[in-house]
Amino acid sequence: EAVGDADAVKSTALGVKNLQRVAKMLLPATTSKKGEPYDDLAELLGRMLGQWVLEMNHVAALVGGVDSQQKYVGQQGLAFTPVSKARQKLAVAFLGENAFITPSWMIDPEILGRIEAVGAVARIRNAQNSVLTNLLNSGRFTRLVEQEALHGSMTYRPVEFLSDVRRAIWQELDGPQIRIDAFRRNLQRAYLDVANAKINGNAPTLPAGVPVGFLGSGDEKPFYRAEMRALDRSIAVAIPKTMDRETRAHLEGVRDQIARILDPRFNPVPANGAVTLRIGLDDPDLLTGIAGNTTTCWPDYVIRP
Known part of the structure; x- marks a missing residue:
């Protein structure tokens, strides 16, 4: 938690270091009693990964965020000001270097070989997809649009x-030689799934009494379409630099998937498939791969395959 200096990036970086220490303790801490199953080891691994997701989402909250201070008539200053551009960019850079890089310190064959025959790749995808889905939350995007509309280039x-x-x-x-492993391919496919939902998902319906303007400017779909076109161009340049058949097949498949995402013939919109928009802040209950009790102030999340 960012207690004291309220620097989410700094506090999360320290939190990750603590989790890395915990990861080294999992096996000795749960295998002291001979003859016991490895249930505690599996449970603690899932909870450690769940804590990692929560800490990464702590950083994601800076994007589109506001600094607030209670103000009353007669007091100077504003009650709400956007988080500075520098802090928001730093948050995304931190996530790129931590959340969206495979957390190899969580992938210990000595642990995984004791608790499951298969599931490590899916477990990491679920965790990373949770952070990615939260970061690309439509409410967050709408706040960014409004912040730019009100405050301009700053x-x-x-x-x-x-x-x-x-x-x-x-x-x-961007590298001179390109290899993409299974963990990264999974994350990249998760990104395409999110983009597809943004571009081809059903338009949400508002709860009764909520003004239509709450839906935002409608920029999300065209902006994501532009991102898909930019990604397709980058992949076209990158394919000749691939160093193995798996990476080439993956990137060629991605180009095919982008073409389908951008072609309305492959994405018919159901006549009665509208989604009701939930009003509120980013909701961790909606994040894929997390199971937990969210009725308390301190949810207890577990990441499972």
Whole structure:
């Protein structure tokens, strides 16, 4: 938690270091009693990964966020001011270097070989997809649009935000030689799933009494379409630099998927498939792969395959 200096990036960096220490203790801490199953080991691994997701989402909250201070008539200053562009960009950069890089310190064959025959790749995807889905939350995007509309170039522009996220997810494309492993391929496919939902998902319906303007400016779909076109161009340049058949097949498949995402013939909209918009802040209950009790102030999340 960012207690004291309220620096979410700094506090989360320290939190991750603590989790890395915990990861080294899991096996000795849960295997002291001979003859016992490895249930505690599996449970603690899932909870550790769940804590990692919560801490990464702590950083994601800076994007599109506001600094608030209680104000009354006669007091100087504003009650709400956008988080500075520099802090928001730093948050996305931190996530690119921590949340969207495979957390190898969580992938210990000595642990995984004791608790499951398969599931490590899916477990990491679920965790990373949870952070990615939260970061690309439509409410967050709407706040970025409004911040730019009100405050101009001093804010973190939505197009810049989406570009930064795309580059973080697809950072291999800028290298001279390209290899993308199974963990990264999974994350990149999760990104495409999110983009597809933004472009081709059903338009939400508002609860009764909520003004239509709450839906925002309608920029989300065209901006994501532009991101898909930019990604397709980058992949076209990158394919000749691939170093193995798996990476080439993955990138060629991604280009095919982008073409389908951008072609309305492949994405018919159901006549009665509207989604009711939930009003509120970003909701961790909606994040894929997390199961937990969210009725308390301190939810207890577990990441499972």
